[in-house]
Amino acid sequence: MDGNLAALSSEEKVGLQLFMDVGCTNCHNGNLLGGRNFGKVDSIYSYNPNDLGRFEFTGNESDKYFFKIPSLRNVVLTQPYFHDGSVQTIQEAVNRMNAYNLNRQLDRSEINTIISFLNALSDKAKVTR
Numbered sequence: 231m232d233g234n235l236a237a238l239s240s241e242e243k244v245g246l247q248l249f250m251d252v253g254c255t256n257c258h259n260g261n262l263l264g265g266r267n268f269g270k271v272d273s274i275y276s277y278n279p280n281d282l283g284r285f286e287f288t289g290n291e292s293d294k295y296f297f298k299i300p301s302l303r304n305v306v307l308t309q310p311y312f313h314d315g316s317v318q319t320i321q322e323a324v325n326r327m328n329a330y331n332l333n334r335q336l337d338r339s340e341i342n343t344i345i346s347f348l349n350a351l352s353d354k355a356k357v358t359r
């Protein structure tokens with residue numbers, strides 16, 4: 231994030247390019263690639279309809295079903311995913327982003343390329359289980 235491209239392998243760079251091209255950065259942005267805003271979860275996937283998200287804190291109608299856009303720092307080390315922990319794998323988590331207003335849909339091989347970039351966001355020394 232400091233602009234040192236030598237920190238990434240060539241595959242990770244291709245993943246970063248895809249990450250930017252398809253619009254992941256419309257939501258996951260800033261130094262931590264997320265954690266700054268809220269986004270509406272898409273209703274095509276089932277989750278607990280009684281969990282109203284940010285509305286439960288603010289009481290504003292317009293906050294219904296809005297959840298924090300998570301930071302992607304260390305994301306491959308921090309499964310399960312989403313606010314309800316309903317998704318076990320990083321592959322499925324990225325696949326579900328196909329429903330979140332991307333510029334275009336990602337196929338499986340592109341999802342894997344993005345995941346190689348996400349792997350580069352891991353700070354294994356600092357994450358303990």
Ligand code: HEC
Pocket residue numbers: 249252253254255256257258268269270271297298299300301302305308310311312313314320323324327328330331332336344
């Ligand atoms: C329109 C906004 C938006 C876009 C675009 C978007 N995301 Fe997300 N992303 C979210 C929101 C909101 C969540 C949290 C959903 C929840 O908790 O149910 C999320 C969750 C995730 C998660 C799970 C993280 C965790 O810790 O649970 C990953 C991984 C992820 N996004 C990766 C991506 C990638 C890669 C792209 C581009 C292919 C992308 N996102 C595009 C809004 C977006």
